[in-house]
Amino acid sequence: xxxxxxxxxxxxxxxxxxxxxxxxxxxxxxxxxxxxxxxxxxxxxxxxxxxxxxxxxxxxxxxxxxxxxxxxxxxxxxxxxxxxxxxxxxxxxxxxxxxxxxxxxxxxxxxxxxxxxxxxxxxxxxxxxxxxxxxxxxxxxxxxxxxxxxxxxxxxxxxxxxxxxxxxxxxxxxxx
Amino acid sequence: xxxxxxxxxxxxxxxxxxxxxxxxxxxxxxxxxxxxxxxxxxxxxxxxxxxxxxxxxxxxxxxxxxxxxxxxxxxxxxxxxxxxxxxxxxxxxxxxxxxxxxxxxxxxxxxxxxxxxxxxxxxxxxxxxxxxxxxxxxxxxxxxxxxxxxxxxxxxxxxxxxxxxxxxxxxxxxxxxxxxxxxxxxxxxxxxxxxxxxxxxxxxxxxxxxxxxxxxxxxxxxxxxxxxxxxxxxxxxxxxxxxxxxxxxxxxxxxxxxxxxxxxxxxxxxxxxxxxxxxxxxxxxxxxxxxxxxxxxxxxxxxxxxxxxxxxxxxxxxxxxxxxxxxxxxxxxxxxxxxxxxxxxxxxxxxxxxxxxxxxxxxxxxxxxxxxxxxxxxxxxxxxxxxxxxxxxxxxxxxxxxxxxxxxxxxxxxxxxxxxxxxxxxxxx
Amino acid sequence: xxxxxxxxxxxxxxxxxxxxxxxxxxxxxxxxxxxxxxxxxxxxxxxxxxxxxxxxxxxxxxxxxxxxxxxxxxxxxxxxxxxxxxx
Numbered sequence: 059x060x061x062x063x064x065x066x067x068x069x070x071x072x073x074x075x076x077x078x079x080x081x082x083x084x085x086x087x088x089x090x091x092x093x094x095x096x097x098x099x100x101x102x103x104x105x106x107x108x109x110x111x112x113x114x115x116x117x118x119x120x121x122x123x124x125x126x127x128x129x130x131x132x133x134x135x136x137x138x139x140x141x142x143x144x145x146x147x148x149x150x151x152x153x154x155x156x157x158x159x160x161x162x163x164x165x166x167x168x169x170x171x172x173x174x175x176x177x178x179x180x181x182x183x184x185x186x187x188x189x190x191x192x193x194x195x196x197x198x199x200x201x202x203x204x205x206x207x208x209x210x211x212x213x214x215x216x217x218x219x220x221x222x223x224x225x226x227x228x229x230x231x232x233x234x
Numbered sequence: 235x236x237x238x239x240x241x242x243x244x245x246x247x248x249x250x251x252x253x254x255x256x257x258x259x260x261x262x263x264x265x266x267x268x269x270x271x272x273x274x275x276x277x278x279x280x281x282x283x284x285x286x287x288x289x290x291x292x293x294x295x296x297x298x299x300x301x302x303x304x305x306x307x308x309x310x311x312x313x314x315x316x317x318x319x320x321x322x323x324x325x326x327x328x329x330x331x332x333x334x335x336x337x338x339x340x341x342x343x344x345x346x347x348x349x350x351x352x353x354x355x356x357x358x359x360x361x362x363x364x365x366x367x368x369x370x371x372x373x374x375x376x377x378x379x380x381x382x383x384x385x386x387x388x389x390x391x392x393x394x395x396x397x398x399x400x401x402x403x404x405x406x407x408x409x410x411x412x413x414x415x416x417x418x419x420x421x422x423x424x425x426x427x428x429x430x431x432x433x434x435x436x437x438x439x440x441x442x443x444x445x446x447x448x449x450x451x452x453x454x455x456x457x458x459x460x461x462x463x464x465x466x467x468x469x470x471x472x473x474x475x476x477x478x479x480x481x482x483x484x485x486x487x488x489x490x491x492x493x494x495x496x497x498x499x500x501x502x503x504x505x506x507x508x509x510x511x512x513x514x515x516x517x518x519x520x521x522x523x524x525x526x527x528x529x530x531x532x533x534x535x536x537x538x539x540x541x542x543x544x545x546x547x548x549x550x551x552x553x554x555x556x557x558x559x560x561x562x563x564x565x566x567x568x569x570x571x572x573x574x575x576x577x578x579x580x581x582x583x584x585x586x587x588x589x590x591x592x593x594x595x596x597x598x599x600x601x602x603x604x605x606x607x608x609x610x611x612x613x614x615x616x617x618x619x620x621x622x623x624x625x626x627x628x629x630x631x632x633x634x635x636x637x638x639x640x641x642x643x644x645x646x647x648x649x650x651x652x653x654x655x656x657x658x659x660x661x662x663x
Numbered sequence: 664x665x666x667x668x669x670x671x672x673x674x675x676x677x678x679x680x681x682x683x684x685x686x687x688x689x690x691x692x693x694x695x696x697x698x699x700x701x702x703x704x705x706x707x708x709x710x711x712x713x714x715x716x717x718x719x720x721x722x723x724x725x726x727x728x729x730x731x732x733x734x735x736x737x738x739x740x741x742x743x744x745x746x747x748x749x750x
Contacts, residue, residue, distance in 0.1 A: 108590075114337075114338070115679060121336075126425060126426030126565070128590050130580065130584045135539070138592070139585070142457045142460075147453070149596045150598060227431055227589065228431075228602050229599075230588075230595070338681050340681065342727070349734045350734075351734040359728050
C-alpha cells in the first residue's frame with residue numbers, strides 16, 4: 059500500500075472519499091428536487107444514458123442494448139427536462155414524487171486521464187407519489203466517469219444499467 | 235356441447251347496455267371492471283388481427299422474438315424458408331413456456347420441461363425416449379405448436395388465432411393507406427429493441443387517446459410549447475380527424491411549415507407512395523393513430539437543440555389485467571436515413587415519447603388517474619363525455635380514404651373505437 | 664477419444680442460444696486439421712475433417728431435424744440410456 063493509501067485500486071484514498079462525497083451530495087440534490095444545482099454538477103460535454111436491458115440466455119449476459127436507451131441525454135436535453143419540470147404543466151411531477159436515491163458499493167478506478175475517475179456503484183431509487191402506498195423501485199448499476207474541473211468533481215458520463223427489462227414505472231419523470 | 239369461452243353474464247350485458255358511443259357516453263367502469271376485461275380478452279384479443287412485430291426484428295432465418303397477443307404468449311419466428319410464423323409459446327405436452335428469452339436465433343426450439351423439440355415452424359419433431367415410452371402411439375403431427383394466421387402490411391406483422399376472421403386487408407380497411415405513410419414510405423427498420431415499461435392504466439385509454447384525442451395536447455402538453463419544442467400550445471389543432479374503418483382512427487396534423495422528413499429521402503418517398511399519399515406526406519406536420527385494438531403509432535416533429543426533427547414510432551398497449559399495461563414502444567427509421575438524422579431522430583424519440591419522454595410522462599399521469607378513479611363505486615357509474623363533434627363536424631375532401639373530418643379536435647374516432655369495441659363485445663362481428 | 668490436439672492461439676468460438684451451447688475450435692492431428700464441436704451440457708464432441716464439413720454445406724435443415732428426433736442424442740439410442748462419455 060502506498061503512502062497515500064492508493065491500495066489495489068490505484069486511486070488514492072482521499073480521492074475515493076471525495077468521490078463518495080460527490081455521489082452522496084448528488085443524491086441529496088436529486089431527492090430534494092434541487093435540480094438546478096444538480097445541473098451544476100455536470101460537465102459541458104456530459105452524456106447521460108440508460109440503455110434498454112434484455113432477457114437473454116446465459117452467455118449473452120449482461121444483455122444491454124447498444125442501440126436503444128431509456129435516456130440518451132446531453133447537457134442541452136437535460137436542461138430542457140429540468141426547465142419543463144419547472145413549468146406549470148409538468149403533471150407527471152406535480153405534485154412531485156418523493157424519491158430516495160440509495161447509492162452503494164462504489165468502486166473507484168483510475169480514468170483515462172489524470173483528472174478523471176471511473177466509478178461503478180449500485181443504485182436503488184425508491185419513488186412514491188400521491189396517497190398510494192404503492193411505490194416504484196428502480197434498481198441498477200451506474201457506470202460513471204467523474205472529472206475534476208476547476209478543483210471540483212463533475213459528472214462527465216453516466217450509464218445507468220437497469221435491472222429490469224420491463225421497467226416497473228408509469229414514467230421516468232425523475233433522474234436516476 | 236358447451237363452449238369454455240366466457241359468455242357475457244346478465245350483468246355483463248347490462249354493463250354493455252350502458253356503453254352508448256352514438257350518444258357520446260362511455261361509462262367509467264370500462265377502465266377497471268374485471269368481467270369486462272375477461273370478455274375483452276376472448277372477444278377482442280383472441281379475435282382481432284393483432285400487431286406482433288416489425289419484419290426487421292426477425293430479418294434472418296431462425297431469428298425470433300417473444301411477444302404477447304392479449305395475455306397469450308407467442309413466438310414470432312422466421313423459418314429456414316423465410317416465412318414468418320407466429321406460434322403459441324406453449325409446449326403441447328404440459329404447457330410449459332418454450333422460449334423464455336426476449337429474442338434469439340434457433341432452427342429448433344427445445345422445451346425446458348421434458349425436452350420436447352420443435353422445428354421453428356412449430357412442428358414437433360423430437361420427444362425424448364419416444365419409442366420406448368410411447369410405443370409409437372404419440373401422434374407428433376397433431377402436437378405442433380398452435381399456429382396463428384399471419385399477414386403483413388408495410389412491414390408490420392399481424393396475427394390472429396381466429397380462423398373465422400377475414401383477411402388483414404379487410405381488417406385494416408382504409409387504415410392501410412395511412413399505414414403506408416407511417417411504415418411503407420421507405421424501407422423501414424426498428425432501431426434496437428422496444429422500450430418496455432409497466433403502466434398502471436387500462437389499455438383502452440392510451441389506445442383511444444392516440445386514435446382520437448388531439449384536444450388534450452393543448453393542456454396536457456402545454457409544457458412542451460413553453461420550452462420551445464413546439465411552436466404553440468395549439469400546435470396540434472389544425473388538420474383532419476379520420477375514421478379509418480373497423481374502429482381504427484388516425485389524425486393528420488396539417489399543413490406543416492416545412493417538410494418534416496430528411497430532404498434526402500424525398501425521392502424514396504415519391505417512388506414508394508401513390509401521388510395522393512406523397513402529396514399528403516409533403517403537408518404532414520404529425521400523425522398519431524391507433525389500429526384497433528392496441529397498436530398506436532405516431533409521426534411527430536419537434537424543434538430540438540435548434541434543429542427541426544421528426545421521428546416515427548409504434549406503441550403497443552399489451553393488457554396485463556384491467557388496470558395494467560405492458561407498454562412497448564419502437565422507433566421506426568428509414569434504412570436510408572442519413573446518420574446525423576438517425577441520431578437526432580433517436581434522441582427526439584427518447585426525450586419526447588419513451589417512458590422518460592417529456593410528452594409520454596404527462597400522458598401516463600392522465601391514464602393512471604382515470605384508471606384509479608374508475609374503481610370508485612360511485613365514479614364507475616359516471617358516463618364520461620365523448621360528445622365533441624357529434625353531428626357538427628364538417629367533412630373534408632381530397633385528403634385520403636375513410637371518413638375525413640375537418641380539424642383535428644374531435645371525438646368521433648373515440649366513438650368509432652367504442653362502437654367497434656361494443657360490436658365485438660356483443661359478439662356481432 | 665481425441666487424437667488431435669488444440670494448438671495454443673487457436674481461438675475457441677462459442678455458439679449458443681436459449682437451447683444449446685457448443686464450443687468450436689480447430690484441432691491438429693499429426694498430419695492435418697479438423698474442426699471440433701463440443702457440447703459441454705450433454706457431454707458430446709465430434710471432430711470433423713474438411714470433407715465431412717463440406718458435406719454439411721449441402722444438407723437441408725431437415726437433416727438436422729432428423730438428428731434432433733432424439734433430443735438427448737445417444738443417451739436414448741436403442742431405447743435405453745447409454746453412459747455419458749467423459750467430456
